[in-house]
Amino acid sequence: MVFAAAGSTLVLIQAQRILGTMLVCARTDPGAWPMSPTRQIDDQGAAPDEVTIGILTALACETNAVVSLLDDVGGYDDPQDQNHYRTGSLPSTDAARPHGVAVLMMSRDNTRSAAYYCANMLRTFPGIQIVIMVGIAGGLPRPQTPDRHVRLGDIVVATEGIVDYTHVRQEHGRSEPRGRQSAGLISQRLLRAARELQLEELSGNYPWARWLDPEHRPPAETDVLYMRGVPVPHPERTSIASLNGLPRVHHGVMGSGDVLMRDEQARDDLAERFPDMLAIEMEGSGIAASTSAEDRAWFMVRGVADYAEAAGKTDTWHRFASNAAAAYMRALLRMTPALDGPGIRLWGRALPALTPPELTELEGLLRRLPSAVDVRAVWQDTVPELPRPSPEVLATPAAAIEHLTGLNAGADGVPPALVFVARLGRSLGDDPIGAEIVGWAVRRAGATGVGEALRARLGDTAAAPPVGPVLMIDIMTDGIDRGSCRISGYVHEGGGPWRPRAARVGPSDVAVTDIEYAARELVAEAERLWTGSREPAAIEFVMPSGLLDLPVQWFTGPLIFGRSEPLALAYTVVVRSRDRMYEPRVRRAWGSRWLQIDAKPFSGRVLWGTTARSGAAFNAWAAELQSDDRYAVVVLSEPPDSPWGRQELFAAFRAGVPVVLWDRRLPRPGESTDGIRSLSREPSELPANTKRVRVEAYAGDDAGHFGHWVALLWDDPRRVLADAGVES
Helix, strand or coil, X not given: CCCCCHHHHHHHHHHHHHHHHHHHHHHHCHHHCCCCCCCEECXXXXXXXXXXXXXXXXXXXXXXXXHCCCEEEEEEEECCEEEEEEEEEECCCCCCCCEEEEEEECCCCCHHHHHHHHHHHHHHCCCCCEEEEEEEEEECCCCCCHHHCCCCCCEEECCCCEEECCCEEEECCEEEECCEECCCEECHHHHHHHHHHHHHHHCXXXXXXXXXXXXXXXXXXXXXXXXXXXXXXXXXXCCHHHHCCCCCEEECEXXXXXXXXXXXXXXXXXXXXXXXXXXXXXXXXXXXXXXXHCCCEEEEEEEEEEXXXXXXXXXXXXXXXXXXXXXXXXXXXXXXXXXXXXCCCCCCCCCCCCCHHHHHHHHHHHHCCCCCCCHHHHHHHHCCCCCCCCCCCCCCHHHHHHHHCCCCCCCCCCCHHHHHHHHHHHCCCCCHHHHHHHHHHHHHHHHCCCHHHHHHHCCCHHHCCCECCEEEEEEEECCCCCCEEEEEEEEECCCECCCCEECCCCCEEEEHHHHHHHHHHHHHHHHHHCXXXXXXXXXXXXXXXXXXXCCHHHCECCCECCECCEHHHHCEEEEEEHHHHCCHHHHHHHHHHHHHHHCCCCCCEEEECCCCCCHHHHHHHHHHHHHCCCEEEEECCCCCCCHHHHHHHHHHHHHCCCEEEEECCCCCCHHHHHHHHHHCCCHHHHHHXXXXXXXXXXXXXXXXXXXXXXXXXXXCCCCCCCCCCCEC
């Protein structure tokens, strides 16, 4: 690893750290240093110990763009830091916990200044975990490669790191460019958020666009590209975003160096030498080095303001490019969970605040309770360690719940009020209202991350049953050649907790059209490992969204006694989302909704895809799905390889819906609608019942039977590869 401007930058960082130590000593020993004046904080803005995100800018237009998007803007001055900070907040994934943000505008735009200002910021705000560089950059155009061609106003996200292109080797009287990766840790949280924004774009959504007015975009005739001194045309863009005047978002490498580039030949040489480099700027290497020295993470978002050449370099696009980068930055943080700063401590949790719909639902359930409910017995089962409360507390279930809401959670994190509600439902035996009350408590516990703990408190041993034999076939498409993929197998031998082992066969790099042959070898290998098992076996195909509609259940298995049968006859065959398996931010909602699949009787709901083909209808459908966590099963209106089916599928993934059904035909026949409706009545039995109808379809030799065409995505969040500790 090589730091930008290695010697000078590291000296600056070390000086800042020594100075910081001196100041700390001064604050703790009044005799060693004059007493510091009081820090000045505006009435608004994030307090110093609430700041977890630092944002650095170099120009006034960049700073204005960022600050204009902050909420609760204020100012902050520290007597031991000569800089003035603008503080505020930006939304996170949790509406109740926004990100605390500090913004600092540098006085000079070079790597050493960037390292200096970053070190100051990290000392003044010790709770900062991520430093984001937001502003403008010079684009490296590639008109001969339209997919990689950047234009003025486009957004560049440095997801592949920063390269110090001014790093050279001096040898034999010659300077040889080396282009080494800068130091520092790119923020994994923001990388995941950037991937989430990519997913939104594939669905036709651009969350950052609401903060960017296309009417402020400079006229198209000002976007002139010169190559070898001659204006050249840009390749045509056909995306919906571009046609609406929105910039395109690029992901790749950012070049950084102490060079104000105004040389088209040098620019084009860079583009040729570094195929993944999209733009260049003058601060990134220094900030990456500074954050590395303090074990913090960095991230960078830039708007393209020029093409790094003299002929067309003006300030015309500075404002729009700055606004584009700031808008994307706000959307990026909106997709990122709140970070815990040094002032945040969680000593215990009472029952989390209920939303009005949740409260209304609970009140409605309590009104339907039979009059003979033994509140005292439920109380004793819930909190036997507490002394008996006053008669008023035990007069009604509602009074008991209200009293328990004031008590903190136990060591397992489950609020006693939730335990009381769940035990209240269980006390009603077979009464249907009891199942509804238990379902309410389980959903609420799942939404706060304590679903499994509540199930354990209830003595529900069915929450994590032993897993039978499973072959998980992981398919990862090639990032460059979409017609190729890598296939890996993981085998769980059954009879215990989920513990898959990497198959001895593979991984195999094959064409997408040859997936069936690679899968056949993995099935043969799994059967050799399952010889001691007598349980039914399952095959789970873990695939990217673009392959989920493959008819994997009809792939043929190994040749046995001269015959190869479809997998659907011998195994339960389901598909799973690879995209979701490796996205930790949906785990909470995913796990919460899965609890309803396990519940007996089923307490959740099934939502069918919308038949109205309009944006307003889809938005209303998706809003209902997202807001009502009782939906545990979705039936797509079309296959996921159609645009409409794909939108519905992604909406289900975002909401955490674990089970999705569809018919692979378009349009879906009425007979299939009836068949899927019958299957979905008992969601916990879907894998077995889906296998049954497939066998019926095959045996009946009826090509129209819906069993030939039904697809089942069965995504159990307890069985994932991302954190399974796969054995070799």
